[in-house]
Amino acid sequence: MRILVEPRRQPSRRLWTLTPILALVLTMAIATALFAALGYDAADSFMAFFVSPLTDLTGLTELAVKGAPLLMIAAGLAMAFRAGVSNIGAEGQLIMGAVAGGGVALAFWEQSGPWILPLMALAGIGGGMAWAAIPAFLRVRFAVSEILTSLMLTYVADLFLNLLVYGPWRDPDGMNFPQSRLFNDDETLGILVDGTRLHTGTLVALVLALAVWVVMTRSLLGFRIRTVGASAAAARYAGFGNDRVIWFTLLASGGLAGLAGLFEVAGPIGQIIPQITPGYGFTAIIVAFLGRLHPLGIVPAALVVALSYIGGENAQVLVGLPKAVTGVVQGLLLFILLASDFLVRYRLRLARRAGAAA
Amino acid sequence: MLHVDRRRLLLGAAALGTTALAGRILPARAAGPFQIGFLYVGPVGDFGWSYQHDKGRKAVEAKFGDQVKTSFVESVAEGPDSERVIRQLASGGSQLIFSTSFGFMNSALKVAKQFPAVKFEQATGYKTAPNVAEYNGRFYEGRAVCGAIAGHVSKSGVIGYVGSFPIPEVVMGINAFTLAARKINPAIKVKVIWVNSWFDPGKEADAAKSLIDQGADIICTHTDSSAIVQTAEARGVHAFGQDSDMKQFGPNAHLTAIVNHWDDYYIARTKAAMDGSWKEQSVWEGLKDGIVEMAPYGPGVTDAARAAAEATRTGIIAGTLHPFTGPVKDNKGTVRIAAGATPGDADLFKQDWYVEGVQA
Numbered sequence: 001m002r003i004l005v006e007p008r009r010q011p012s013r014r015l016w017t018l019t020p021i022l023a024l025v026l027t028m029a030i031a032t033a034l035f036a037a038l039g040y041d042a043a044d045s046f047m048a049f050f051v052s053p054l055t056d057l058t059g060l061t062e063l064a065v066k067g068a069p070l071l072m073i074a075a076g077l078a079m080a081f082r083a084g085v086s087n088i089g090a091e092g093q094l095i096m097g098a099v100a101g102g103g104v105a106l107a108f109w110e111q112s113g114p115w116i117l118p119l120m121a122l123a124g125i126g127g128g129m130a131w132a133a134i135p136a137f138l139r140v141r142f143a144v145s146e147i148l149t150s151l152m153l154t155y156v157a158d159l160f161l162n163l164l165v166y167g168p169w170r171d172p173d174g175m176n177f178p179q180s181r182l183f184n185d186d187e188t189l190g191i192l193v194d195g196t197r198l199h200t201g202t203l204v205a206l207v208l209a210l211a212v213w214v215v216m217t218r219s220l221l222g223f224r225i226r227t228v229g230a231s232a233a234a235a236r237y238a239g240f241g242n243d244r245v246i247w248f249t250l251l252a253s254g255g256l257a258g259l260a261g262l263f264e265v266a267g268p269i270g271q272i273i274p275q276i277t278p279g280y281g282f283t284a285i286i287v288a289f290l291g292r293l294h295p296l297g298i299v300p301a302a303l304v305v306a307l308s309y310i311g312g313e314n315a316q317v318l319v320g321l322p323k324a325v326t327g328v329v330q331g332l333l334l335f336i337l338l339a340s341d342f343l344v345r346y347r348l349r350l351a352r353r354a355g356a357a358a
Numbered sequence: 359m360l361h362v363d364r365r366r367l368l369l370g371a372a373a374l375g376t377t378a379l380a381g382r383i384l385p386a387r388a389a390g391p392f393q394i395g396f397l398y399v400g401p402v403g404d405f406g407w408s409y410q411h412d413k414g415r416k417a418v419e420a421k422f423g424d425q426v427k428t429s430f431v432e433s434v435a436e437g438p439d440s441e442r443v444i445r446q447l448a449s450g451g452s453q454l455i456f457s458t459s460f461g462f463m464n465s466a467l468k469v470a471k472q473f474p475a476v477k478f479e480q481a482t483g484y485k486t487a488p489n490v491a492e493y494n495g496r497f498y499e500g501r502a503v504c505g506a507i508a509g510h511v512s513k514s515g516v517i518g519y520v521g522s523f524p525i526p527e528v529v530m531g532i533n534a535f536t537l538a539a540r541k542i543n544p545a546i547k548v549k550v551i552w553v554n555s556w557f558d559p560g561k562e563a564d565a566a567k568s569l570i571d572q573g574a575d576i577i578c579t580h581t582d583s584s585a586i587v588q589t590a591e592a593r594g595v596h597a598f599g600q601d602s603d604m605k606q607f608g609p610n611a612h613l614t615a616i617v618n619h620w621d622d623y624y625i626a627r628t629k630a631a632m633d634g635s636w637k638e639q640s641v642w643e644g645l646k647d648g649i650v651e652m653a654p655y656g657p658g659v660t661d662a663a664r665a666a667a668e669a670t671r672t673g674i675i676a677g678t679l680h681p682f683t684g685p686v687k688d689n690k691g692t693v694r695i696a697a698g699a700t701p702g703d704a705d706l707f708k709q710d711w712y713v714e715g716v717q718a
Contacts, residue, residue, distance in 0.1 A: 175484045176526045268438035278435040316431045323432045
C-alpha cells in the first residue's frame with residue numbers, strides 16, 4: 001500500500017474560504033489540549049487566551065490598536081503577493097515611514113497646527129515608498145530577486161533608525177538615553193475612546209483596507225495585478241506591462257507599511273525609539289495569507305493574529321502560561337492552515353501495490 | 359463575501375457566549391492577597407537579567423507566602439506593547455508593579471497616571487512620579503572588579519566586549535572595566551562589538567567569535583544570555599558571566615560574573631507597599647548594599663588577579679576607591695575627569711564618551 005497525492009480537478013471554493021475558520025477552531029482545540037497537558041486548567045487557560053481580550057473595552061480597543069498596523073501592511077502585501085511580487089521587507093518600509101514622518105514631527109516640534117499630522121502622514125507614505133522603490137528598480141532593471149533585496153533592506157533601515165536615535169535625534173534633555181523628544185499634541189493621533197489607546201489611525205487602516213478591496217476587484221488595475229500574478233505570459237499577451245505592476249505593487253505596499261509605521265510613532269509610542277515595531281512587517285505576511293490575500297479576509301485575520309498576542313499576554317498574567325505558548329499557537333494556526341490548503345488542492349488516495357506497479 | 363460575515367459572527371458569538379464564563383477567572387479587585395506584577399524584557403527560563411529579576415519575585419513569594427500573589431509577563435517588547443501589558447497588570451488588580459527594563463519607563467509613567475493607587479517600580483531609567491520609583495544597580499562597580507582581573511589574566515592584551523546598546527549604563531560599564539584593566543596593564547585594548555539586542559544568543563556568539571578571531575583572549579559582555587561564556591569555553595579563552603553566576607556554562611572559561619541581587623530590594627519594597635510606607639524614590643546601589651555581587655572566582659583567576667580584584671571590591675565597599683577617579687582621558691586624548699576628581703552620579707549618567715584604550 002502506498003499513498004498517492006493527486007491534484008483535485010476542481011478545488012472547492014467553499015472549502016477554500018472555510019478552511020481559515022476551520023484552522024482557527026482546530027488551533028483553539030489543540031492549544032487548549034496543550035494547556036491541559038502542560039498542567040494548567042484547560043477552561044481557565046482557554047478563557048484567558050482566546051476570550052478574555054474580547055470581554056472588555058480595553059481588550060477590544062487594544063485588539064484594534066494591535067491589529068491596525070497588521071491590517072494596513074497585510075492589505076498592501078496582499079496586492080503584491082497577488083501579482084507574484086514577494087515583498088518581504090515591509091518591516092523595513094515601516095521603519096523608514098516612521099523615520100520620515102517622525103522626522104517631520106521633530107523638525108516642527110515647536111510648531112502647532114492641523115497641517116502637521118497630514119504632512120507627517122505624507123512623509124510616512126513617502127518614506128515607505130522610497131524604501132520599496134529600491135527593490136522595485138533592481139527587479140525591473142536588473143531582474144534582481146525582490147525577496148532578497150527587500151528583506152535585506154530591512155536591516156539597513158533598522159540600523160539607520162538606530163543611527164538617528166543614538167545620534168542627532170536623541171532628546172537633548174533625555175540623559176543620553178536613545179529616545180527622541182516626545183511629539184507634541186498636534187503631532188500625535190487623536191484618541192477615539194477616552195481612557196483607551198484607540199487612535200484615529202485604526203479607522204484609517206480600515207478605510208484603506210476597503211480601498212484596496214475596491215482597487216483589486218473593481219478596477220482595471222486590479223484586474224491587471226491579478227492577471228500578472230496568475231500568468232505573466234498571458235498578461236504580456238494581453239498587453240499588460242509586467243514592470244508597471246511590479247512598480248505599482250511594491251510602491252503601494254511600501255507606502256502602506258510606511259503609513260503604518262508613522263501611525264505607530266504618532267500613536268501609541270508618541271516619540272521615536274529604537275524599537276518601533278515588534279515585527280509587524282513580518283507578522284503581516286502571515287496575516288495576508290491567513291486572509292487569503294483578500295482585503296476583506298485580512299480584516300478578521302489581523303484581529304485573530306492580534307488576539308494571539310494579547311491573549312498570550314493575558315494567559316501569562318492570569319494563569320501563568322509561559323510566553324512560548326504564544327509562538328506555539330501562532331505556529332499551529334499557520335501549520336494547520338497550510339496543511340488544510342494542501343488537502344483542499346490535493347487528495348490523498350490509498351493505492352494497492354499491485355495496481356500501482358505499472 | 360459570505361465567509362467574512364460568518365467569521366465575524368463566529369468571533370462575535372464566541373465573545374458574547376462566553377462573557378459570563380470569563381467572570382470566573384478575571385480577578386476580583388482588592389480583597390485577598392496583595393497582588394504584584396512583574397514585567398520582563400527577556401525570557402525567565404535561562405540565566406541573565408530577567409532570570410535574576412524573577413529570582414527576586416520568587417524571594418518575595420517565599421518571604422510573604424499567602425499574603426502575596428505574584429504574576430509575570432516575560433519577553434515583553436519595549437515600546438507600545440509594554441504599555442498594554444502594564445495596563446493589563448494594573449487593571450487586573452496588581453497593586454505593585456515592577457517593570458524591569460529601561461524601555462518600559464515611559465509606558466510605566468503613562469499607566470501610572472491612570473492608576474494613582476498602584477505603585478510602580480521602574481528598573482533603570484531617570485524619571486519618577488508620586489507613584490513611580492526608580493531603582494538600579496551600580497554595575498560599573500562590578501565591572502571595575504572584572505577589569506582588575508582582566509588586567510592580570512589577559513596575555514594578548516586584547517579584550518573583547520560584546521555590547522547591547524550604547525546607552526549610558528553600558529558605556530559607563532565599558533569605561534569602568536577598561537580603566538581598571540589599564541591600571542594593571544596600560545597596554546590593554548578593549549574592542550567593542552554592538553549586537554543591538556539585550557538577548558540574542560546567536561548574535562552574541564557570533565560577536566564573541568569575531569572578537570576572539572581579532573586576538574581577544576577574554577570576552578566581557580553586557581548582553582543577557584550565556585552564549586558568551588559557552589563560546590569562550592569552546593574556543594579556550596576566558597569570559598565574564600553577566601547578571602548571573604554562569605560558571606556551569608564554561609567551568610574553565612568563567613573568571614567571575616557580576617550577579618544582580620534584587621531579592622532584598624524587592625522584599626523591602628513589597629513590605630513598604632503593603633504597610634503603606636512606600637514612597638517615590640530613586641535608588642542606585644552597588645557592591646556595598648548587595649544589589650551587585652561577584653560570583654566565586656574561577657580557576658583562571660591567578661593569585662595576583664584575585665588579590666587585585668579583592669582590593670578593588672573591598673576598596674569600593676569601604677568607599678576608599680572610586681572606579682572613575684581622575685585623571686581620565688577619553689579615547690581621543692581629551693581629559694574628561696581631572697586628576698583626583700570623581701564624577702557625580704549625574705555625570706556618570708551622561709557619559710557618552712569612551713576612555714583611552716576602547717575601540718568602539
